[in-house]
Amino acid sequence: MIKIGEQLPAQSFTFITDAGKTEADSTALFGGKKVVIFAVPGAFTPTCSKAHLPGFVALADQFEAKGVSLYCLSVNDAFVMRAWQQAQNAGAITMLADGAGTFTQALGLAKDTGEFGGLRAQRFALVADNGVVTALQVEAPGKFEVSSAEAMLALL
Structure with a gap:
């Protein structure tokens, strides 16, 4: 598992926008700024859609006021x-599609849900400054406590 003080792994991400398909790499996305990356096991899943992402949406302006960019990661x-x-x-949140799970695996934060959904991200959130991890909050299985928007704001 990635540790505080380590560099985020290099990765290219694909984005779908109103203008179409585009790509950006981790250096362009995370370099030279402070970011919070929060990971969810799956888009459109219950806790992810009812609590995790909505918490960051509701508090996005508070993160922005602190100069922090928000990224939501999922193996989708x-x-x-x-x-x-x-x-x-x-x-206000950049959505990081990790389709093959390579970034999640490089972080050491993947889990195998078997027949239910296959390779997924564990629920976690991290703070990185210029691509270096400064805080990491990994949830216990089935929990949603330490990676919430409120918990991450308290760390900043």
Whole structure:
């Protein structure tokens, strides 16, 4: 598992926007700024859609006031992440589609849910400054406590 003080892994991400398909790498996304990356096991799933993402949507202006950019990570494709972003009115949050789970695995924060959904991200949130992890909050299985928007704001 990635540790505080370590560099985020290099990764290219695909995004679907109103202008179409685009790509950006982790250096361009996370370099030179402070970010919070929060990961969910799946877009459109209950806790993710009713609490985790909505908490960050509701408090996005408070993160912005602290100079922090928000990223939501999930092992889903870019089309699903775009649809979820639109359904949740989450325009202030950059949705990171980790379709093959390579970024999640490189972080050491993947889990196998077997027949239920296969490879997924554990529920977690981290703070990175210029691509270096400064805080990491990993949820216990089945819990939603330490990776919430409120918990992450308290760390900043």
